[in-house]
Every structure is written in structure tokens, then in C-alpha cells.
Amino acid sequence: MFKPLDPLLHSQLRLAVMSLLLAVEEAEFTFLKEKTESTAGNLSVQLDKLEKAGYISIEKSFKGKRPLTTCKITQAGVKAFEDYVENLKNYIS
Amino acid sequence: MFKPLDPLLHSQLRLAVMSLLLAVEEAEFTFLKEKTESTAGNLSVQLDKLEKAGYISIEKSFKGKRPLTTCKITQAGVKAFEDYVENLKNYIS
DNA sequence: TAAATAGGTTTACATTATAAACTATTTTAC
DNA sequence: GTAAAATAGTTTATAATGTAAACCTATTTA
Numbered sequence: 469m470f471k472p473l474d475p476l477l478h479s480q481l482r483l484a485v486m487s488l489l490l491a492v493e494e495a496e497f498t499f500l501k502e503k504t505e506s507t508a509g510n511l512s513v514q515l516d517k518l519e520k521a522g523y524i525s526i527e528k529s530f531k532g533k534r535p536l537t538t539c540k541i542t543q544a545g546v547k548a549f550e551d552y553v554e555n556l557k558n559y560i561s
Numbered sequence: 562m563f564k565p566l567d568p569l570l571h572s573q574l575r576l577a578v579m580s581l582l583l584a585v586e587e588a589e590f591t592f593l594k595e596k597t598e599s600t601a602g603n604l605s606v607q608l609d610k611l612e613k614a615g616y617i618s619i620e621k622s623f624k625g626k627r628p629l630t631t632c633k634i635t636q637a638g639v640k641a642f643e644d645y646v647e648n649l650k651n652y653i654s
Numbered sequence: 655t656a657a658a659t660a661g662g663t664t665t666a667c668a669t670t671a672t673a674a675a676c677t678a679t680t681t682t683a684c
Numbered sequence: 685g686t687a688a689a690a691t692a693g694t695t696t697a698t699a700a701t702g703t704a705a706a707c708c709t710a711t712t713t714a
Binding site for chain 2: 691692693694695696
């Protein structure tokens with residue numbers, strides 16, 4: 469009936485990030501920050517957690533002279549998101 | 562885009578409780594405990610929070626000689642739940 | 655060259671979730 | 685009758701989480 473909800477996804481900011489990443493090839497840190505209206509500190513921490521869980525991959529490079537952080541959702545991330553949504557339906561329908 | 566999710570509802574156990582209460586006239590503590598597979602302590606705390614938020618009402622009485630705690634969802638609770646689900650859709654669709 | 659901006663990360667704090675321990679009463683077993 | 689177990693919860697302590705403030709490094713602007 470009520471299967472446990474993946475605690476990594478059951479978090480407002482991480483869920484928003486995953487939702488955004490599902491829709492695009494990849495996204496920059498600043499893009500995610502703007503879209504989610506989060507602080508950089510909070511976003512940084514949550515991206516770390518998602519990466520450690522294997523739900524996203526993070527690449528650090530440079531855009532001109534400035535650092536650039538780019539995020540991509542992984543296959544495992546897509547699967548986890550889908551499972552989460554499937555489970556969640558039992559709670560909200 | 563990503564409206565904040567009511568933190569009182571964005572919690573696995575409280576959401577499960579609200580989901581159950583939406584479907585019935587009223588429910589006993591033990592019923593909620595069994596359905597949610599939670600511990601009594603955790604359930605007790607979460608019911609308190611929902612009551613203090615005005616999302617449920619709690620009545621204490623006796624069933625025979627034993628204490629009986631009965632919960633009902635309030636109008637405000639129904640509204641909050643509906644809003645939560647509506648908001649959540651932006652995250653998971 | 656001082657101040658502001660960009661792009662983050664680290665750290666500290668406050669809030670939460672959760673289970674363990676506890677209370678009070680009742681039923682069952684001896 | 686009384687010791688042990690069960691019922692129905694509440695309170696308390698702890699661990700985990702979420703969040704923003706403070707910080708860092710480099711770059712651009714005044």
C-alpha cells in the first residue's frame with residue numbers, strides 16, 4: 469500500500485532538480501539555481517547527494533575563465549525518479 | 562513553476578495518514594498504525610503535528626475500558642492536501 | 655587598486671523524523 | 685490473588701536532514 473518513498477528524492481529541492489534534469493540533455497549549476505530559486509549553498513549540497521547516490525553526474529570545466537558545473541541525470545536517476553513517482557501515487561490518489 | 566510544498570504534508574508518514582483519512586469518515590489510532598506500518602511513538606508525534614496545523618481533529622474516548630483515539634480530517638486538511646497534490650504535479654510530471 | 659560580481663563550497667545551526675523508553679491500565683495465566 | 689503479558693498510547697533522546705550564512709578564489713568593473 470504505502471511503499472517507502474526514496475528519501476533522496478523525497479526532498480523539495482532534489483526533486484525539483486531531478487524534474488528539471490529529466491527534461492534536458494544537461495544543465496548548468498546557475499540554470500538549476502535560477503529555476504529552483506534556491507541558494508547556491510543549498511543547491512551545492514543537494515547536487516552532491518544526488519551525485520553520490522548515482523542519480524546524476526557532475527562535470528566541472530570552464531566557461532571562458534570562469535568555473536562551470538554541468539549536471540546530467542543518469543539511467544539510475546531516471547529509474548529512481550520513475551519508481552518514486554509510481555510509489556507516490558499510492559499516497560496522493 | 563516549483564511552488565513550495567507544504568512541509569507538514571511533505572512527510573511520508575503524515576502524507577500516508579492524510580491519504581487514509583481522506584477515504585474514511587474517521588479512523589482509530591490502531592487502524593492508522595497498522596495501515597501505515599509505523600511505530601506508535603512516531604504516529605503519535607505526527608498526529609499531534611497534523612492536529613496543531615488544524616488538518617485533523619483528534620478525539621479521545623474509551624472503547625469499553627480501553628482508551629481510544631479517533632482521528633478525522635478537517636476541511637482545512639482536505640484543502641491543504643488538494644493544494645499539496647496540485648503543487649506536487651509540477652515536480653513529477 | 656578597491657569594490658563588486660561570479661561561481662561555487664564549507665560549516666554551523668535549527669528543524670525533523672524516528673525509535674527507545676516510559677506510563678497507565680487491562681487482560682490472561684498460574 | 686498476583687505476576688506476567690498485552691493494549692494503547694505519550695514523552696524523551698538521538699540521529700539525520702535541510703537550509704542559509706559565512707567563506708573562498710578568481711574575475712570584472714569603477
